Amino acid sequence: MHLTPDEIELWAEGLLGAARTMHLTECSLCLAEAEQERKVLLELVALPRFAPSARFADHVMAQVKIRAPSGEF
Amino acid sequence: MVAWAKQGHEAAFRELVRRYERPVFSLLYRMVRDRALAEDLAQETFIKVLNGIKSYKPEFKFSSWIFKIANNAAIDHIRRRSIDTLSLDGAPDAQTPEAMKATAIQLDAKGETPLQEVENRELGSAIERAIGRLRPEYRACILLRHVEGYSYEEIAATLDLPLGTVKTYIHRARNELRGYLEDRRAETRGRDGP
Numbered sequence A: 001m002h003l004t005p006d007e008i009e010l011w012a013e014g015l016l017g018a019a020r021t022m023h024l025t026e027c028s029l030c031l032a033e034a035e036q037e038r039k040v041l042l043e044l045v046a047l048p049r050f051a052p053s054a055r056f057a058d059h060v061m062a063q064v065k066i067r068a069p070s071g072e073f
Numbered sequence B: 001m002v003a004w005a006k007q008g009h010e011a012a013f014r015e016l017v018r019r020y021e022r023p024v025f026s027l028l029y030r031m032v033r034d035r036a037l038a039e040d041l042a043q044e045t046f047i048k049v050l051n052g053i054k055s056y057k058p059e060f061k062f063s064s065w066i067f068k069i070a071n072n073a074a075i076d077h078i079r080r081r082s083i084d085t086l087s088l089d090g091a092p093d094a095q096t097p098e099a100m101k102a103t104a105i106q107l108d109a110k111g112e113t114p115l116q117e118v119e120n121r122e123l124g125s126a127i128e129r130a131i132g133r134l135r136p137e138y139r140a141c142i143l144l145r146h147v148e149g150y151s152y153e154e155i156a157a158t159l160d161l162p163l164g165t166v167k168t169y170i171h172r173a174r175n176e177l178r179g180y181l182e183d184r185r186a187e188t189r190g191r192d193g194p
């Protein structure tokens, strides 16, 4: 039986059990799909995080209600 | 930290902004693909979060709460605009090839500002462009899953979606990404071919 999308994802993450992984040795269809899936996953997990501009926090803080030393907002 | 922030302390607020500004900004930037707009939406998100911090329920993951507000801001914006300016093929509601061409050309026609140069550099890779072509709902799921490392359950709670829907979105999104990346490889091969 062909691998399900869930199984392909597990394989791409290195988490698929040995019994089902065996299927890939006999099915080029599933193997091709699984390899493509792994390529996409590798590109996705390598995505960087971006930073906002340097004054971002100051701009936010200027519009947030801060507790005064007296304890009042 | 959150408990401290709940008392309205400036240092705690600043620490929360410092901790979450990159993840929140990155999500929004990839959702709207416009740096200035993403920054406005990120500001709006943090102001809402910090001014409303007393209503935060600790049984919910704090980052999930921020992402929920950020995602709502992005989706609201995209709906308000009604056209998805991010689609590289033109607006998604453009049904005919002519309409697609018209909206796509509109995007091309804008002169490139220094900010747009940065955007092209940051979001110009094949995978970023492919993400930009996904439906916004798919995009949010895929980003939370793979950039933030959220589980399906956490994504469902964050985006108020049934678990099955989240799984479907992510599988469809990855199929589409695979398709876009394959198309690009085929194009590249076609160009460089004999």
Ligand SMILES: [Zn+2]
Binding pocket: A001, A002, A003, A023, A027, A029, A030, A031
């Ligand atoms: Zn198979």
